[in-house]
Amino acid sequence: MDFKKLINWEQVVQLQKLKALAHPPKDLYYIGNFDPKILSDCIAIVGSRRMTDYGHRVIEKIVPKLVFEKKAIVSGFMYGTDQYAHQVCVDNGGKTIAVLGWGINKKLSGYDKNLAEQIVKTGGLLISEWETQEGTNWTFPVRDRIIAALADEVIVTEAAVKSGALITVRDAIKLKRKVWAVPGPITSKTSEGTNNLIANGTAQMYLGETVQQILTFDNPILSILQNETLSTDEIARKLNKPVPEIGSELTILLLSGKIVERSGKYNLSE
Amino acid sequence: MKIRSIANVGLETVPVDVEVDVAEKGFPGFTVVGLASKAVEEARERVKTAIVNSGLDFPNKKITVNLAPADLPKDGAAYDLPIAIGVLLASQQLLLPKDFNLENCHFYGELSLDGTLRPTRGILLLGLFAQAKRGTLFVPETSANEAGVVENITVIPVKTLKQLINHLLRTEEIPILKYIPPEEIADFHGIEIDLSEIAGQEQAKRALIIAAAGGHNLLMWGPPGTGKTMLAKALPGILPPLSPPEALEVTRVYSVSGMLSPGQALVSKRPFRSPHHGVSAAGMIGGGSNPLPGEVSLAHLGVLFLDEMPEFPRQVLEGLRQPIEDQTVEIVRAAGHVKYPASFTLIAAINPCPCGYLNHPRRECKCTDKQIAKYRHRISGPILDRIDLFVQVSVVEAEKLMLTTKRSANKITSKEAKNQVVMVRKTQEKRFKDRGIYTNSQMKNSDVKKYSQITPDAENILKMAAEKFDFSARSYYRLIKVARTIADLENSTKIMPTHMAEALQYRQMV
Numbered sequence: 001m002d003f004k005k006l007i008n009w010e011q012v013v014q015l016q017k018l019k020a021l022a023h024p025p026k027d028l029y030y031i032g033n034f035d036p037k038i039l040s041d042c043i044a045i046v047g048s049r050r051m052t053d054y055g056h057r058v059i060e061k062i063v064p065k066l067v068f069e070k071k072a073i074v075s076g077f078m079y080g081t082d083q084y085a086h087q088v089c090v091d092n093g094g095k096t097i098a099v100l101g102w103g104i105n106k107k108l109s110g111y112d113k114n115l116a117e118q119i120v121k122t123g124g125l126l127i128s129e130w131e132t133q134e135g136t137n138w139t140f141p142v143r144d145r146i147i148a149a150l151a152d153e154v155i156v157t158e159a160a161v162k163s164g165a166l167i168t169v170r171d172a173i174k175l176k177r178k179v180w181a182v183p184g185p186i187t188s189k190t191s192e193g194t195n196n197l198i199a200n201g202t203a204q205m206y207l208g209e210t211v212q213q214i215l216t217f218d219n220p221i222l223s224i225l226q227n228e229t230l231s232t233d234e235i236a237r238k239l240n241k242p243v244p245e246i247g248s249e250l251t252i253l254l255l256s257g258k259i260v261e262r263s264g265k266y267n268l269s270e
Numbered sequence: 271m272k273i274r275s276i277a278n279v280g281l282e283t284v285p286v287d288v289e290v291d292v293a294e295k296g297f298p299g300f301t302v303v304g305l306a307s308k309a310v311e312e313a314r315e316r317v318k319t320a321i322v323n324s325g326l327d328f329p330n331k332k333i334t335v336n337l338a339p340a341d342l343p344k345d346g347a348a349y350d351l352p353i354a355i356g357v358l359l360a361s362q363q364l365l366l367p368k369d370f371n372l373e374n375c376h377f378y379g380e381l382s383l384d385g386t387l388r389p390t391r392g393i394l395l396l397g398l399f400a401q402a403k404r405g406t407l408f409v410p411e412t413s414a415n416e417a418g419v420v421e422n423i424t425v426i427p428v429k430t431l432k433q434l435i436n437h438l439l440r441t442e443e444i445p446i447l448k449y450i451p452p453e454e455i456a457d458f459h460g461i462e463i464d465l466s467e468i469a470g471q472e473q474a475k476r477a478l479i480i481a482a483a484g485g486h487n488l489l490m491w492g493p494p495g496t497g498k499t500m501l502a503k504a505l506p507g508i509l510p511p512l513s514p515p516e517a518l519e520v521t522r523v524y525s526v527s528g529m530l531s532p533g534q535a536l537v538s539k540r541p542f543r544s545p546h547h548g549v550s551a552a553g554m555i556g557g558g559s560n561p562l563p564g565e566v567s568l569a570h571l572g573v574l575f576l577d578e579m580p581e582f583p584r585q586v587l588e589g590l591r592q593p594i595e596d597q598t599v600e601i602v603r604a605a606g607h608v609k610y611p612a613s614f615t616l617i618a619a620i621n622p623c624p625c626g627y628l629n630h631p632r633r634e635c636k637c638t639d640k641q642i643a644k645y646r647h648r649i650s651g652p653i654l655d656r657i658d659l660f661v662q663v664s665v666v667e668a669e670k671l672m673l674t675t676k677r678s679a680n681k682i683t684s685k686e687a688k689n690q691v692v693m694v695r696k697t698q699e700k701r702f703k704d705r706g707i708y709t710n711s712q713m714k715n716s717d718v719k720k721y722s723q724i725t726p727d728a729e730n731i732l733k734m735a736a737e738k739f740d741f742s743a744r745s746y747y748r749l750i751k752v753a754r755t756i757a758d759l760e761n762s763t764k765i766m767p768t769h770m771a772e773a774l775q776y777r778q779m780v
Contacts, residue, residue, distance in 0.1 A: 050639075079639050080639075232775065233472045233473050233664065233666075236472050236680055237470075237678070241679050242679050242680055243473050247476075247772045248770075248775070251771035252731070252767075255734050255774075263622070263629050
């Protein structure tokens with residue numbers, strides 16, 4: 001994929017927010033069709049590389065809504081939370097900005113390449129401040145500041161105590177951006193960082209849609225999946241019905257798009 | 271002097287004549303010719319000492335033993351007995367009664383220094399070989415039971431060389447081993463682990479029943495300690511009992527490998543083999559300079575369980591492709607070319623990641639995405655293509671189950687499951703009687719079209735799923751086969767949408 005240098009980025013009105021950084025990037029390179037409008041209303045979604053089912057569900061719940069509000073999703077293109085946020089955004093037809101932790105000319109392969117193509121196709125951008133830099137341990141924290149600066153608000157979906165996502169949070173606070181954290185179970189290591197942010201007041205609690213919809217279903221499987229993520233065995237046990245019957249119903253629900261399955265567990269599709 | 275014996279090449283039996291000559295002239299010595307291995311060469315010392323210790327003379331003359339045919343490599347200590355008898359006859363210490371028919375007698379067994387006979391492998395094959403001519407067998411008493419299940423032969427179980435000589439001279443009669451029909455001795459009902467002993471895992475149990483009924487290979491996927499091994503061990507207990515001819519078939523393999531315990535007549539339980547992942551390719555497929563059966567053949571008509579499948583060397587896993595496809599293995603070595611049966615149900619278990627705790631509710635996984643991808647890539651596509659059922663086995667909180675389980679809709683014992691399986695196997699036998707296959711899993715793609723009887727609605731579901739989950743053509747046919755077995759379990763001649771939908775629960779997910 002061809003990249004271009006953004007000539008005189010300092011002149012772009014929508015990029016003035018980068019100037020607030022202690023060390024603004026010298027150059028900016030990008031892949032995609034550059035349209036400054038994408039930069040006007042951005043929200044960053046950051047989180048752990050290793051995400052749990054909960055992290056997946058959080059992103060599936062909040063990203064479509066943000067896309068609907070015509071916000072661009074900014075994230076770091078790393079596997080885990082970053083890429084999933086990009087993916088859900090493009091799946092919902094939204095525009096997303098991937099701030100790379102390496103030089104723009106690096107050849108992508110496999111899923112990375114596939115995702116990058118999807119991002120460009122839906123009108124998003126891949127950007128980097130380097131042309132040829134290798135991705136290494138210092139480049140990722142450094143690009144985090146650009147994510148924080150581009151975004152007007154930052155949402156942390158899942159983070160352990162020592163997560164890189166917290167670097168973005170620190171940068172965002174320096175830049176006086178609004179920081180949200182999604183609360184998680186206090187037993188989960190990958191939610192410890194986010195819960196701490198809420199507990200010590202650094203971040204506000206992000207609850208997605210605050211008004212909980214109460215839905216009623218004819219199907220008992222859908223009813224019990226309303227509040228829980230369950231495996232086939234657990235559903236069969238709860239309803240005390242034979243596994244073959246439950247299994248075949250689950251397949252039908254899955255194919256009709258009413259539920260989704262991830263590593264053997266089911267939940268309602270949002 | 272010519273004594274009849276045999277050599278087992280794989281599962282084939284070749285007659286071997288042991289010719290002994292005691293020459294009056296020449297320098298005293300004892301030579302064995304005829305492509306004898308080390309073990310056969312050493313027979314000289316055993317035979318010499320055993321004869322002396324039985325109170326007879328070892329002739330101080332030039333003795334030549336020829337094992338004919340001369341170009342067939344011979345291995346094992348089983349020629350001790352025919353050589354000893356040959357020496358005694360040739361040196362005229364043993365004079366057989368006139369009416370004794372040596373032509374139809376087979377001698378086979380290893381001697382110990384004091385003249386007793388030691389357990390020797392391959393006796394069942396000798397029995398089956400002698401069956402055609404209604405021959406007589408002189409074999410070690412400890413292994414004689416193996417031949418006891420063969421009809422129309424005379425088996426003389428011999429304890430010592432001395433006793434045999436007395437028997438041949440008719441001074442002491444050794445009682446003939448009675449023929450025992452395989453049906454009578456077989457204990458066909460032993461169940462090691464009953465399905466009802468396993469808490470939870472309802473879907474995995476169902477998958478086991480489907481696997482047993484349709485002969486499908488199964489892959490279980492889940493963290494350590496969730497009962498994958500236990501589930502696999504429960505499978506032999508729900509497979510239909512071995513029929514007597516099947517039991518003989520299994521016993522042949524075990525007889526050749528020398529894996530029958532002394533006195534054991536028949537392998538009557540379905541084999542369950544669970545080789546460790548350190549196994550070599552020769553150990554798995556079979557091998558050695560004189561090729562012996564490997565794990566795939568020892569699991570013949572039973573279950574081959576590969577725990578932590580990705581840990582097995584690539585070469586070993588790839589070696590499984592031929593036996594899974596052809597249900598036999600052919601081993602080619604310098605010494606010869608042998609064929610062993612290897613019709614087994616493969617049960618594989620894999621952890622979700624190298625550390626095993628990916629998506630575990632309470633423990634943290636320490637693997638990187640790269641490690642996980644690498645781990646899963648170790649199982650090649652061609653092997654996964656030969657597995658029909660994939661099922662996730664998740665962590666069960668046993669104490670929770672104990673409290674909440676009332677009369678569950680999913681409670682099933684191995685006996686009930688076995689009855690279902692036997693019924694479905696009969697249905698399949700009827701379906702494929704003109705086709706020469708036995709189970710749904712053996713259907714080729716053309717058979718799937720012919721025999722599956724899929725309703726248009728069910729096919730629509732499959733097409734929808736194919737689009738959503740991006741199936742390969744192979745997966746497509748695999749799922750129809752599984753759906754066919756599910757329909758058989760529900761006693762339905764057609765594959766209904768519910769059957770197809772259930773089959774989709776077992777689609778490939780790794």
